[in-house]
Amino acid sequence: MPQTQTQNRRFVLAERPKGEPTSETLRLETAAIPEPGPGQMLLRTEYLSLDPYMRGRMSDAPSYAAPVAVDAVMEGGTVAQVVASHLAGFKPGDWVLSFNGWQDYAVSDGAGVTLLDAGMPHLSWALGILGMPGFTAWAGLTQIGAPKPGETVCVAAATGPVGATVGQIAKLMGCHVIGIAGGADKCAHAVNALGFDVCLDHKSASFAKDLQAAASKGIDVYFENVGGVVFDAVLPILNTGARVPVCGLISQYNATGAPDGPDRMSMLMGQILRKRLTMRGFIIFQDFGHLYPEFAKAMGDWLDSGVMQYREEVIQGLEAAPEAFIGLLRGDNFGKRVIHVGAEKMIENKGMQK
Amino acid sequence: MPQTQTQNRRFVLAERPKGEPTSETLRLETAAIPEPGPGQMLLRTEYLSLDPYMRGRMSDAPSYAAPVAVDAVMEGGTVAQVVASHLAGFKPGDWVLSFNGWQDYAVSDGAGVTLLDAGMPHLSWALGILGMPGFTAWAGLTQIGAPKPGETVCVAAATGPVGATVGQIAKLMGCHVIGIAGGADKCAHAVNALGFDVCLDHKSASFAKDLQAAASKGIDVYFENVGGVVFDAVLPILNTGARVPVCGLISQYNATGAPDGPDRMSMLMGQILRKRLTMRGFIIFQDFGHLYPEFAKAMGDWLDSGVMQYREEVIQGLEAAPEAFIGLLRGDNFGKRVIHVGAEKMIENKGMQK
Numbered sequence: 001m002p003q004t005q006t007q008n009r010r011f012v013l014a015e016r017p018k019g020e021p022t023s024e025t026l027r028l029e030t031a032a033i034p035e036p037g038p039g040q041m042l043l044r045t046e047y048l049s050l051d052p053y054m055r056g057r058m059s060d061a062p063s064y065a066a067p068v069a070v071d072a073v074m075e076g077g078t079v080a081q082v083v084a085s086h087l088a089g090f091k092p093g094d095w096v097l098s099f100n101g102w103q104d105y106a107v108s109d110g111a112g113v114t115l116l117d118a119g120m121p122h123l124s125w126a127l128g129i130l131g132m133p134g135f136t137a138w139a140g141l142t143q144i145g146a147p148k149p150g151e152t153v154c155v156a157a158a159t160g161p162v163g164a165t166v167g168q169i170a171k172l173m174g175c176h177v178i179g180i181a182g183g184a185d186k187c188a189h190a191v192n193a194l195g196f197d198v199c200l201d202h203k204s205a206s207f208a209k210d211l212q213a214a215a216s217k218g219i220d221v222y223f224e225n226v227g228g229v230v231f232d233a234v235l236p237i238l239n240t241g242a243r244v245p246v247c248g249l250i251s252q253y254n255a256t257g258a259p260d261g262p263d264r265m266s267m268l269m270g271q272i273l274r275k276r277l278t279m280r281g282f283i284i285f286q287d288f289g290h291l292y293p294e295f296a297k298a299m300g301d302w303l304d305s306g307v308m309q310y311r312e313e314v315i316q317g318l319e320a321a322p323e324a325f326i327g328l329l330r331g332d333n334f335g336k337r338v339i340h341v342g343a344e345k346m347i348e349n350k351g352m353q354k
Numbered sequence: 355m356p357q358t359q360t361q362n363r364r365f366v367l368a369e370r371p372k373g374e375p376t377s378e379t380l381r382l383e384t385a386a387i388p389e390p391g392p393g394q395m396l397l398r399t400e401y402l403s404l405d406p407y408m409r410g411r412m413s414d415a416p417s418y419a420a421p422v423a424v425d426a427v428m429e430g431g432t433v434a435q436v437v438a439s440h441l442a443g444f445k446p447g448d449w450v451l452s453f454n455g456w457q458d459y460a461v462s463d464g465a466g467v468t469l470l471d472a473g474m475p476h477l478s479w480a481l482g483i484l485g486m487p488g489f490t491a492w493a494g495l496t497q498i499g500a501p502k503p504g505e506t507v508c509v510a511a512a513t514g515p516v517g518a519t520v521g522q523i524a525k526l527m528g529c530h531v532i533g534i535a536g537g538a539d540k541c542a543h544a545v546n547a548l549g550f551d552v553c554l555d556h557k558s559a560s561f562a563k564d565l566q567a568a569a570s571k572g573i574d575v576y577f578e579n580v581g582g583v584v585f586d587a588v589l590p591i592l593n594t595g596a597r598v599p600v601c602g603l604i605s606q607y608n609a610t611g612a613p614d615g616p617d618r619m620s621m622l623m624g625q626i627l628r629k630r631l632t633m634r635g636f637i638i639f640q641d642f643g644h645l646y647p648e649f650a651k652a653m654g655d656w657l658d659s660g661v662m663q664y665r666e667e668v669i670q671g672l673e674a675a676p677e678a679f680i681g682l683l684r685g686d687n688f689g690k691r692v693i694h695v696g697a698e699k700m701i702e703n704k705g706m707q708k
Contacts, residue, residue: 063628227623246627252620261615265622266606269581273600273635274417281627
């Protein structure tokens, strides 16, 4: 069923997943399109962003943001169009970056909603290279990683929207860049299209050894977005004084308990001490929101001049979102995954864009 | 046998300890007093500092500094007097801060040796409040912890030379200060003499609960110098955005392997991410050496004005050093532990000094 002008399709959280989300985790409902009241506007979702952090919102474990309530609409960033507005500054037809969640329509009072330039070449990029993932990459790398020219920067999920951007910015900063990705195709893309110096397949049996060989001078900045076996391989070869911005741990989001022992927590503390490591977790807008204009200017210039590559996977139809999200957590995506929620139309080939 | 002018007593590393050092770890030898050559001077040790980091030097596990070789003199910071000098800038009778190690006499070319003001009230303080431990406390707290007035600062080994200084500086910065120490006497001292708001006994069965109650607004800065059960109790109540300078992990220095599982390393990474923690290991002179003059000025003023308390345990005789060091790792010390290596004389009661 496509998007219509008569009803609101929405995915609500049916139950909190134990481990990997399943087809039972989210429930598709239809409801009336809500009416905007005074000081409100009605937004129609064109694109829905799929991001790893959404797994955290499905759980009620303590985190930096409240969980989505059971039976409430699943949260998510969206590119949307104003349908009706009783709100100064927004008029029908305007394009906005908003947080409609996983549904066709949402009412908003404008809080957290940003107008988009309708002339931008790809509206959906506001959910990726020009939005949260791109800003995360830029701020984590420049503000926490702070690599110097000639230093070695390592990042996993190297063809994802964060990893690809981290590596490309690090190259622009004069660093030696080691990517890590799942599979030969992604690794080839990271080197050939994105310009990484090397990219290693974490699914290879020799991965830890390969990484040690590739990082012959050790690692000065490890941009942490996955955790798990990648972090296990990186930790022993971090250099003294290395910096580890921590923006995600996708490999452990579906974990249902702590892994078996031995307990390596004290070993990690010992490494932090002996190697004088800096590890810092960050949530992009809370920590670095004030730097967004600086990021937007830099990234806009890089995209305009053609030195920055960006890859998207646009999947048609809201109904496809749950399966696409489950696949995202498994690393099935190749580039930034967004759902085109609007009615079907020719989707340009987004395989490689700049 | 006291210090003499005819021979050099020295402790060499007899074997690398497995777990806790024993009476077999170090071996007392006597040798001829070395002769200073051109460009060298002969130093006589008056005080030897005992510090937890020395346990690391006994092991050959990778660390930030090379291990002491088996059969080599054990390393250590010292307050010493120049006996003979072929070196410009140093003359017989001068007092210096040096690294003679665990022995009566050492030859030096002046590298790393600092002249001390012979008029300073307590020469041994150059090994404590005015030296490495005091500087570690000041720099870790102000440069990494960076607490704001009203924030809660927590530090363990609260009556040790680092912890006591951290807590007192944090009070001067307007913070709520929670100390952790082993036993009622130390806790009473931290509150009554040092001015901590509260001090908890980590040996108490209700320690984790007591800490939770004392930190009713959570912990903003945890100055890590012990690890182990203290860190276990602190981690769950760290606030979002908390800072954790890591200068030591004394509770795990004697560990012979990783503790049993479950493996909590991924849990720690998850906490760093979700709470946006900053954890940073540091080695004082490598990371902050350029700030030493600023520290010395601030600490000198605090001591002169009487707002800073300092407690020392001076133990007579080089022979007592191994047992005193083993006890230090167990937390037996109450204040900064130094060995008076010079010939016995009346040692003033150092129970409480300012």
